[in-house]
Every structure is written in structure tokens, then in C-alpha cells.
Amino acid sequence: MPICTTCTTAVPFLYTVYESSYNLRLEQCPNCPDTFADPYVEHDSLTLLLDLILLKRGVFRHLLYNRGSEPRRAISGTAVAPPQTEKEKQKMRRLTILRFGGPILCVDAFIRWCHLTPSQPSDISPWTRETMNALFRTFVGVSVETIAFHFGVLCACYVVLGIADRLGSRHAVSDIRQEFRFSLIPLTLFYSSLTKLFLLFLLTIWRPSSGPAPISSTFYGFQLFDDDNREWVVRNVLGGMSAGFGLRVVLDSPPLFTTIIIISGWVVKTAASHLVSRWVGGDEQMGEAWLAYSIP
Numbered sequence: 001m002p003i004c005t006t007c008t009t010a011v012p013f014l015y016t017v018y019e020s021s022y023n024l025r026l027e028q029c030p031n032c033p034d035t036f037a038d039p040y041v042e043h044d045s046l047t048l049l050l051d052l053i054l055l056k057r058g059v060f061r062h063l064l065y066n067r068g069s070e071p072r073r074a075i076s077g078t079a080v081a082p083p084q085t086e087k088e089k090q091k092m093r094r095l096t097i098l099r100f101g102g103p104i105l106c107v108d109a110f111i112r113w114c115h116l117t118p119s120q121p122s123d124i125s126p127w128t129r130e131t132m133n134a135l136f137r138t139f140v141g142v143s144v145e146t147i148a149f150h151f152g153v154l155c156a157c158y159v160v161l162g163i164a165d166r167l168g169s170r171h172a173v174s175d176i177r178q179e180f181r182f183s184l185i186p187l188t189l190f191y192s193s194l195t196k197l198f199l200l201f202l203l204t205i206w207r208p209s210s211g212p213a214p215i216s217s218t219f220y221g222f223q224l225f226d227d228d229n230r231e232w233v234v235r236n237v238l239g240g241m242s243a244g245f246g247l248r249v250v251l252d253s254p255p256l257f258t259t260i261i262i263i264s265g266w267v268v269k270t271a272a273s274h275l276v277s278r279w280v281g282g283d284e285q286m287g288e289a290w291l292a293y294s295i296p
């Protein structure tokens with residue numbers, strides 16, 4: 001059953017369809033006065049993307065719990081498709097993970113490769129056989145790291161939720177927890193990584209030139225971080241915080257639980273990074289550079 005994106009109460013329908021699928025009316029949440037259950041139904045993909053980057057709870061709830069839910073049909077006698085079974089929903093989620101995760105891994109690998117490849121004079125083409133090999137190895141390294149992080153987070157979620165359920169077995173289970181499925185975790189991690197990737201992308205294309213430190217880099221004591229550290233902070237600290245935020249929304253759990261889950265994911269990711277660092281870097285020095293940038 002879909003949920004209200006404001007208060008997470010389960011609602012039977014998000015909108016009513018009249019004569020055609022373009023003629024629809026949003027349903028109000030019975031729990032929130034004068035509020036639509038899910039205003040994101042009417043929003044376009046660009047708005048959804050911007051709200052994901054801005055880490056808005058509502059868009060996470062819409063994409064994870066409400067996407068693809070059946071509308072109420074106002075005209076009787078029209079052909080109505082049967083509601084999706086749990087198996088079909090699971091299949092759709094796996095497809096979305098692949099469709100969304102693939103491009104994110106490519107962008108992540110490209111940003112990492114740009115950071116690790118020393119800048120060359122503009123008259124030399126960066127696309128040599130050597131650099132293409134390095135890009136491929138970086139892509140494999142990023143994929144291994146991501147899979148390890150997701151695996152660590154999934155295992156930690158399983159354990160933490162099991163303990164939380166035992167401790168709180170006397171309390172009623174919330175609507176959002178009833179709708180929770182473990183396949184939502186990888187999707188949440190991919191969605192919440194957009195903020196980090198967006199900022200890393202900006203740092204990659206607007207790298208400060210060498211010379212005196214720009215005024216912006218000394219703003220609010222930010223001179224503590226040089227160029228490398230700034231990217232490390234965005235990747236690991238901001239990345240960890242946004243992943244924790246996403247998990248809080250999808251699990252509806254206190255920050256302590258999500259912090260434990262993220263740290264567990266980092267431990268598994270760090271172990272995997274160490275395993276592949278030498279191969280991804282090409283030699284020991286580059287392997288260490290890759291490792292220093294990737295692990296918290």
C-alpha cells in the first residue's frame with residue numbers, strides 16, 4: 001500500500017483517474033489536514049532529481065514506496081489491469097536498481113579517474129590505451145567498493161532491524177516498516193549518493209588552479225582542507241551523511257541505528273578496497289593514492 005509522503009500513514013490510493021490518464025485528481029491524506037498524500041505524482045523527472053540532490057524526505061518516500069502504485073479509477077466498466085503482485089514489484093525494483101545503479105557507477109568511476117589521473121598539457125590527447133586501461137580498472141574498483149558497501153549495509157540492516165524488532169515487539173509496527181523490503185536498501189543508497197556525486201562533479205570541473213589559495217577556500221576555516229582533502233570530505237563524510245539520511249527515511253529508525261549501519265558498510269568497503277587497491281592503481285604508489293581517496 002502507498003504511503004503519505006509527509007506523515008508516512010498508509011493510504012489506499014494516491015490519486016483518482018477520470019476519463020484518461022492525464023485527467024487525475026490527487027488524494028488527500030486522512031492524517032494531514034489540507035495536504036495531498038503524494039504531490040510528487042504530478043512532478044516531472046527533473047524536479048524529482050533536484051529534490052533527490054537536495055535530500056528531501058518526500059521524494060525518497062515517493063520513489064521508494066509509492067512509485068508504480070495503482071490509482072483509483074472513477075469510471076466503472078473500463079478495463080483495469082490487475083494490481084502488481086509482490087513478485088512483480090520485486091522484479092521491477094531489481095530492474096530499477098540496475099537501470100539507476102549502472103550509470104551512477106560509470107559517473108562515479110569517471111570522477112575518480114579524473115581525480116587520480118595527473119593533468120596533462122591540453123595539446124596531448126588524454127585518450128591513450130594506458131589511460132583507457134586505467135579508466136576500466138577504476139570502474140571495476142568502484143564497482144567492487146559499491147557492491148561491498150551495499151553488502152555491508154544490507155547485512156547490518158538485517159541484524160539491526162532484527163534487534164530493533166525484538167526490543168520493540170510490544171509496540172505497533174509503523175506503516176512504513178510494514179511496506180519495507182530489503183531490495184529498497186540498494187535503491188536508497190544509489191538515490192542518496194546523487195548529492196555526493198553532484199558536488200564531486202562540480203569539484204572536478206572547477207578545480208582551483210595552482211597559485212595563491214582562492215578566497216573561497218579560506219572561508220569559514222575551510223583552509224584546513226586542501227584540494228585533495230576537500231574531495232575526500234565530500235566523498236566520505238558528506239556521502240556517509242546522505243546515505244545515513246536515506247536509510248533513516250526508508251527504515252524509519254533513529255540516527256543511532258543508521259550510524260551503526262553506515263559504519264558497518266564502511267568496514268566492509270574498506271576491506272574490499274584494500275583487496276583491489278594494487279590492481280586498480282597499477283602500481284603501489286597509485287594503489288595507495290586510490291586507497292587514500294576512497295576509504296574513510
Ligand SMILES: [Zn+2]
Binds near residue numbers: 007008032
Ligand atoms: Zn499524511
